[in-house]
Amino acid sequence: MNIHARREEIIRIVREGTVHSQDELLALLRKKGFKLTQPTLSRDIRELGLAKTPAGYVAPGDLASVTPITTFTPIEVRQERLEHLMKGSIKFAEAAGNVVVIKTPPAAAQPVASALDATPPEDALGTVGGDDTIFVAFRHAGAATAFARNVQQIAGLSTRRSARA
Amino acid sequence: MNIHARREEIIRIVREGTVHSQDELLALLRKKGFKLTQPTLSRDIRELGLAKTPAGYVAPGDLASVTPITTFTPIEVRQERLEHLMKGSIKFAEAAGNVVVIKTPPAAAQPVASALDATPPEDALGTVGGDDTIFVAFRHAGAATAFARNVQQIAGLSTRRSARA
DNA sequence: TCTCTGCGTGCATGAATATTCATTGTTTTG
């Protein structure tokens, strides 16, 4: 019935505290007024992609959520950091329209996105990073392709290549 | 006996392929010559901090990659999961240039984005998911509109027609 | 309105994982 509200609450609970079993989570949900049983919870957990670790359940989105960044680091340091990051953590970069898509190893997208955000390329409008993917939006397609080429060069990628690994 | 070698091997196995149960992992270890039983493996897993996700066990450092349901899940399973998720958790889908924007209920974006990432649509470059919004970038605007339409249909959204009886 | 269909759910149960307890092999200590 209130399946979405329920799942939202599950995420919230798991983000805030530590839950070691479904029964425990079940109790918390019931305390909040949700009426459900363990099998339903099990299905919710599967759908949400929650992982069970020795330290309790964790939400995958915890590490993949979009985050805007601002920094006060001196610009030359930022430049350096950006290049360094790009050299090591970029597996793929391609322009599509006025957007550039960059692929990194798992969990590496956020640092790169942060650095990009701190030192925006020419004509860049904004950046969002997921877990292993970054989008950079530009005003013009031309700026996008130029930036993509630039990234490919710095990262040492052949200008034509497929990602995923 | 060679507890360290064994645990290293466990990490290696989990990094390379996908393992869905301890029994499965147990069999792999035995094939490699290790002699142990499930309880021991359970303890190893706890010590190593491995997490069990709907997509199998993952190493702690790879926890962020919980996201990719990717790995080696059979394609038909992924397809099914994706369709299922789309049916229930998509409120809006529209193409804008070569990007498709998808809206979901709160907290539902990550699972859908994961599934999308695991079964990329034709000509898709990458996916980024926030809390209730997903961006999917395509090589061409055409692919984007096609995908948007497809999503709308599967999700049961009115594609534009005004119908009512 | 009355089907028909499909989704969400709980119940019962099977499968997977964690734990208790006893045993064995190994290191430390007298």
Place this chain on the structure above:
DNA sequence: CAAAACAATGAATATTCATGCACGCAGAGA
């Protein structure tokens, strides 16, 4: 060289989690 102290393990078992099945409710269409 015992013998105690400890660590690693397996067998049995408890606990936790997943799933097949059936039911009820809600929306689409006749």
